[in-house]
Amino acid sequence: MKLTHEEVRQVLSIISESSFDSIEIKMGEIAISASKSGPLRAESVAPAPPTPQAPAQTQQAEPPTPPRAAAAPKASDVADEGLIEVTSPMVGVFYIAPEPGADPFVAKGDLIEPDTTVGIIEVMKVFTSIRAEKSGRVVRCLVENGDFVEFGQPLLLLQPES
Amino acid sequence: MSDWPDGYGRRILDTVDSTLNEAGRIAPGLSAPEWILARQQTAARGRRGRAWHMPPGNLACTLVLRLDEPPQRIALRSFVSALALFDACAEVLGDSAKLSLKWPNDVLLNGGKFAGILLETLGGAGQGGTVLAIGIGANLATAPEPTEVESRALRPVSVLGETGVSLDPEMFLTHLAAHYAKRETQFTTYGFDTIRQAWLAHAARLGETIVARTGTTETEGRFDTVDSDGNLVLVTSSGPVRIPAADVYF
Numbered sequence: 001m002k003l004t005h006e007e008v009r010q011v012l013s014i015i016s017e018s019s020f021d022s023i024e025i026k027m028g029e030i031a032i033s034a035s036k037s038g039p040l041r042a043e044s045v046a047p048a049p050p051t052p053q054a055p056a057q058t059q060q061a062e063p064p065t066p067p068r069a070a071a072a073p074k075a076s077d078v079a080d081e082g083l084i085e086v087t088s089p090m091v092g093v094f095y096i097a098p099e100p101g102a103d104p105f106v107a108k109g110d111l112i113e114p115d116t117t118v119g120i121i122e123v124m125k126v127f128t129s130i131r132a133e134k135s136g137r138v139v140r141c142l143v144e145n146g147d148f149v150e151f152g153q154p155l156l157l158l159q160p161e162s
Numbered sequence: 163m164s165d166w167p168d169g170y171g172r173r174i175l176d177t178v179d180s181t182l183n184e185a186g187r188i189a190p191g192l193s194a195p196e197w198i199l200a201r202q203q204t205a206a207r208g209r210r211g212r213a214w215h216m217p218p219g220n221l222a223c224t225l226v227l228r229l230d231e232p233p234q235r236i237a238l239r240s241f242v243s244a245l246a247l248f249d250a251c252a253e254v255l256g257d258s259a260k261l262s263l264k265w266p267n268d269v270l271l272n273g274g275k276f277a278g279i280l281l282e283t284l285g286g287a288g289q290g291g292t293v294l295a296i297g298i299g300a301n302l303a304t305a306p307e308p309t310e311v312e313s314r315a316l317r318p319v320s321v322l323g324e325t326g327v328s329l330d331p332e333m334f335l336t337h338l339a340a341h342y343a344k345r346e347t348q349f350t351t352y353g354f355d356t357i358r359q360a361w362l363a364h365a366a367r368l369g370e371t372i373v374a375r376t377g378t379t380e381t382e383g384r385f386d387t388v389d390s391d392g393n394l395v396l397v398t399s400s401g402p403v404r405i406p407a408a409d410v411y412f
Contacts, residue, residue, distance in 0.1 A: 125281060
């Protein structure tokens with residue numbers, strides 16, 4: 001299935017005129033993610049992250065968070081490099097350490113297991129420890145301390161250990 | 163409502179580092195929800211490692227329970243626990259007019275902060291569900307000096323100082339546990355909207371301009387409501403904004 005140029009233009013027009021800050025549409029093999037504050041990407045759906053549950057404008061933890069280069073790896077790049085993603089199970093503010101000034105839970109080069117705590121996410125004064133749920137060596141940390149994260153957003157890239 | 167609720171355990175400690183830490187220690191063997199009360203805490207803590215003032219006579223307790231629910235639903239216990247604390251205070255004081263709620267879980271007395279609630283999941287989701295610890299500290303007898311809290315924080319107050327009523331922490335815990343059990347049943351039976359409506363009925367500054375700070379970002383707007391996911395909704399000059407995590411300032 002392919003989208004025509006006109007169809008893509010219509011989708012962008014609808015989003016532009018709406019009060020939504022971002023949207024994800026999935027139709028068969030096609031997925032479109034669009035954001036007023038970030039770049040549009042349209043890609044074939046392999047394992048696409050689930051649609052965020054928070055629907056409308058959601059405040060970002062840090063000032064307008066244009067996705068940093070490191071924070072938005074392309075799925076194809078990840079697959080090509082044989083890397084796997086650790087993703088956020090919820091919306092909230094991500095903390096890399098148990099408290100300010102403490103060592104981060106994980107760092108580049110660490111070998112982690114599924115039950116390794118990789119961070120804490122705060123939402124509504126509830127602090128949830130986030131476990132990796134996967135194993136491998138940390139290649140890249142994709143979010144910084146205090147970043148706002150969405151449901152399904154990649155947090156870490158791991159190189160599976162053979 | 164002053165009977166200890168069925169199905170909830172209780173352990174009273176003379177001294178402990180922190181009831182939240184104790185919750186972590188008992189979590190692996192937890193078979194039913196349990197309240198932990200300490201007469202003295204040697205290392206009480208607040209949000210993100212902030213120190214928490216805990217002189218004798220104040221309430222220091224933690225409810226630890228196991229929940230087989232998604233994280234976003236577990237987070238709504240922030241409102242359940244705040245309402246339970248509000249209810250318990252209203253009951254023992256015989257007056258709810260002096261009490262109000264600040265998003266998401268601060269209970270205010272005469273507009274000042276007299277309690278803090280901190281919720282932590284312990285070790286993430288595991289077999290049998292996620293263990294949640296709800297730590298509650300309340301200034302029943304003594305409040306910290308204003309110089310001991312953040313400059314923008316609300317005036318710290320105590321129940322004794324504001325009302326002249328002296329409350330025993332163990333007696334107060336019985337009221338709190340009973341009201342928590344009632345609100346928990348309400349939440350699991352009827353869903354979040356019942357809790358949300360009850361919370362909004364006591365919300366401080368609803369309809370007024372407030373500030374929400376997340377990290378270095380501040381959002382100023384009219385406090386419109388709390389949405390069905392528990393987000394704070396502010397109406398700003400550029401439209402409504404939903405805020406899932408922030409410190410709120412009046």
